[in-house]
Amino acid sequence: MTTIESVPADTSDTSDTPPFLAALADWITSTDHKKLGRLLAGGGLLGLLTTIVVNLLIAVERVDGSGAALDVDSWSQLITAQRVGLVFGAGLPLAAGLAVAVTPLQLGARSIAFPRLVGTGVWMWFGGFVLSIISISANGGFGGGDPDMVDLFLAAHGLMALGLLSVGVALVTSVLTTRAPGMTMRRVPFFAWSTMVFGIGLVLVMPVFVGTLIYLFVDHRSGTREAFGGNDGIATWAGWMFTQPATFLLAIPALGLFADLLPTTFKKRTPLRGAVFAGLSLVLVSALGAVTQQIRFDVPWSGSLLYIGDGDDVREKVNDVLPWGFFHVLPIVGAGILFLMAAFLAKPEKDESGQTIRPNITAAFLFAFFGYGMVLVGMHGAAIEPIVDLDLIGTVFGEAVLVYVVYGAALGVLGGLAYWAPKLWGVELDLKKTAPLALLGVGGVVLASFPHYIAGFLDQPAGLAYDDSDLQIWNIVVLVGHALFFLAAFAFVGLLVSTVVGRDGSSAPDDPSDGHTIEWATTSPAPTDNFVDVPAITSAEPMLDLRGASASDQATPNPGGAS
Amino acid sequence: MEALPAGAPPAPKNQTLVGATLASVAILMLTGGMLGVWAVQRRQAIDLGQSWLPSDVTIPEVPTNVMLIAFIGVVSFAHWASWAARRDDKANTVFALGATAFVALLIINAQAFVYTQMELPISQGPYGAMFFAITGTFIAVMIGGTIFSLVAVFRVAGGRSDRHILAAHTLVWYAIGVAYCGIWFLVYVTK
Numbered sequence: 185m186t187t188i189e190s191v192p193a194d195t196s197d198t199s200d201t202p203p204f205l206a207a208l209a210d211w212i213t214s215t216d217h218k219k220l221g222r223l224l225a226g227g228g229l230l231g232l233l234t235t236i237v238v239n240l241l242i243a244v245e246r247v248d249g250s251g252a253a254l255d256v257d258s259w260s261q262l263i264t265a266q267r268v269g270l271v272f273g274a275g276l277p278l279a280a281g282l283a284v285a286v287t288p289l290q291l292g293a294r295s296i297a298f299p300r301l302v303g304t305g306v307w308m309w310f311g312g313f314v315l316s317i318i319s320i321s322a323n324g325g326f327g328g329g330d331p332d333m334v335d336l337f338l339a340a341h342g343l344m345a346l347g348l349l350s351v352g353v354a355l356v357t358s359v360l361t362t363r364a365p366g367m368t369m370r371r372v373p374f375f376a377w378s379t380m381v382f383g384i385g386l387v388l389v390m391p392v393f394v395g396t397l398i399y400l401f402v403d404h405r406s407g408t409r410e411a412f413g414g415n416d417g418i419a420t421w422a423g424w425m426f427t428q429p430a431t432f433l434l435a436i437p438a439l440g441l442f443a444d445l446l447p448t449t450f451k452k453r454t455p456l457r458g459a460v461f462a463g464l465s466l467v468l469v470s471a472l473g474a475v476t477q478q479i480r481f482d483v484p485w486s487g488s489l490l491y492i493g494d495g496d497d498v499r500e501k502v503n504d505v506l507p508w509g510f511f512h513v514l515p516i517v518g519a520g521i522l523f524l525m526a527a528f529l530a531k532p533e534k535d536e537s538g539q540t541i542r543p544n545i546t547a548a549f550l551f552a553f554f555g556y557g558m559v560l561v562g563m564h565g566a567a568i569e570p571i572v573d574l575d576l577i578g579t580v581f582g583e584a585v586l587v588y589v590v591y592g593a594a595l596g597v598l599g600g601l602a603y604w605a606p607k608l609w610g611v612e613l614d615l616k617k618t619a620p621l622a623l624l625g626v627g628g629v630v631l632a633s634f635p636h637y638i639a640g641f642l643d644q645p646a647g648l649a650y651d652d653s654d655l656q657i658w659n660i661v662v663l664v665g666h667a668l669f670f671l672a673a674f675a676f677v678g679l680l681v682s683t684v685v686g687r688d689g690s691s692a693p694d695d696p697s698d699g700h701t702i703e704w705a706t707t708s709p710a711p712t713d714n715f716v717d718v719p720a721i722t723s724a725e726p727m728l729d730l731r732g733a734s735a736s737d738q739a740t741p742n743p744g745g746a747s
Numbered sequence: 748m749e750a751l752p753a754g755a756p757p758a759p760k761n762q763t764l765v766g767a768t769l770a771s772v773a774i775l776m777l778t779g780g781m782l783g784v785w786a787v788q789r790r791q792a793i794d795l796g797q798s799w800l801p802s803d804v805t806i807p808e809v810p811t812n813v814m815l816i817a818f819i820g821v822v823s824f825a826h827w828a829s830w831a832a833r834r835d836d837k838a839n840t841v842f843a844l845g846a847t848a849f850v851a852l853l854i855i856n857a858q859a860f861v862y863t864q865m866e867l868p869i870s871q872g873p874y875g876a877m878f879f880a881i882t883g884t885f886i887a888v889m890i891g892g893t894i895f896s897l898v899a900v901f902r903v904a905g906g907r908s909d910r911h912i913l914a915a916h917t918l919v920w921y922a923i924g925v926a927y928c929g930i931w932f933l934v935y936v937t938k
Contacts, residue, residue, distance in 0.1 A: 297762055297765075297766065298762075298766060349773060353769045353770065353773070356765075356769055357769065360760075360765050361760040361762045361765055362760075387769050387772055387773055387776070388772070389776075390773070391773045391774070391777035391780065392776050392777070392779075392780030393780075394777060395776075395781040396780065396784060398781070398880050398883075398884055399781065399877060399880045399881075401880075402869070402876050402877075402879055402883070403876040403880070406870050406876050407870055408870045408871070408872060408873065410873045410876075411788055411873030411874075411876055411877055412873075421784070475780065476783075477780075477783070702751065705750065705751045719750075719751035719753060720751065720753065726751055727751075730750075
């Protein structure tokens, strides 16, 4: 077993096969991580657009809190579709797809570890997602009325979870075993590190989720439905997968992308790389919240945060606050480290010639920055929600937190697709067209989420109906927010597709962003085996070193005149 | 700008072993998660003053204990295969792997025997559904491990003596053994 495996060239004779079928077969059977990653991310984009449509339907339904525009019986299906779509339809495949497509390039590997396992995982996710849509639309899902469709819903989620588990195993193994010569763990790019953390999270969380699904399936299928309450118990026992802190997992690659883009944007080396690694890893404690199936923390305020009392009160206070602090505050601390690094790197500095170094703000950075911000706001909301005295539990506040986290992570992934488009498709997205989409997207996320933070404090219940007509304005704003985010995501997909379809060969330079990491050392688009020669790594910023060496060579006079 | 210099050929790394470690973690998380839910349900039933194990059900302890003891054999044979492979001893490797698969099949058979002895209907309350869910998952994991052993047998018999795969094979059987220890203690001993 060697570190880097070459992918054999496709020598199959397809001369008698129609080009479309040959291309289809090539994509279906591909073990090229770039194709698999694009498939998964593409599926995630479709899932994202579909989920936004579901969110729009819910928002339309909420415009009139006392009336029903849709069939009331379909409300639980809408809520189910929203939760499933946000987590398994959009968030997880987008994050995993970008990770699969880019991580081996960042590591200097010719292939992802266990490429066939990844291919199987991608198609398991796809099959599971299609089956879950079918089951939800046919009255399955949380509290669904058709027993067979409820069983199908549970099985479909098992399929998706196992598929994502396969992807997680491959991602972690890739980072641990396929790094280029000289790339120690301290020199691993931040995004690749974040995908390893994300992969570990999948390995820890998905088996527990599958175990819960097995219980629910057997209990429901066998007809007893006593242990878990049948279809109504699905949300109780498996709901932890669709809420915070479990959903922080899918935001980890978006945070890693932000950390990766900061030094490139501000044209500096990252100080204290270990702190950034620790920050990204701290978000993984949310996985522990998931595997212990935390769904509510119920932190009592008791009049004052500083109120402690004595004796049993102290013990009770600590028992209440400790898990909440562990699972909700530590991820914020982890993500907050990136903010400190951003503030440090953004400090203006002058180069050797006395010129102020101007940051290279790209559309990808805008997407990543806004995505990071939205995820951070979502994390703070998740930390506030369990405080019992605020009465936010059971209101739309929780839904707003989920939308912040998933839409924020999706913004980050869109930034990643824009950033690495030269390597994945051989095209460079037009900054003037892409940057406004980032602004439109973040505007959409804020409008789709923040009004429900307010409505949560005003006691709007988590369902679709409400009595207080004063709440209507906030729900109308949420409708506008989802519509804006749909426009941004749809326009981004349209721009990407039109740019890729309309390209004439490779239109992108090899290193258009002056990147620091070694994926920019290969051609655009990257060849099947990623690199002609796998480069040797001597620092965490090899491309920055190379540019520095080239500049020194040009500045140094050649006294001998020899070439 | 010049290109980065090409690196030296990378040193071999244990990709299969790392993958097997992660698979082992997944097996332990799967079983641990299920046992956690089992413990919660059992505690809730007891707190309500109900009997968790149905009064007309008796767990046959002999085969469950034998299964636990048999796991000592499984991991010993798996270790033997790994040890023999390091010495390029093909005959011992194939025999040890075959013995691993055989004992694993015996454990699956013992689990089926437990089912027949208990005569527990799957629809008998919360206990019945949960018992078959957790032990059925264990059988599925055992079948996966057995297939791993059989594939390793054919690979070695065919002349492919990859030591990392046999080390990974041993690791996976350790993980399955630990998972069964948890099931044995919580489901069969604590009841």
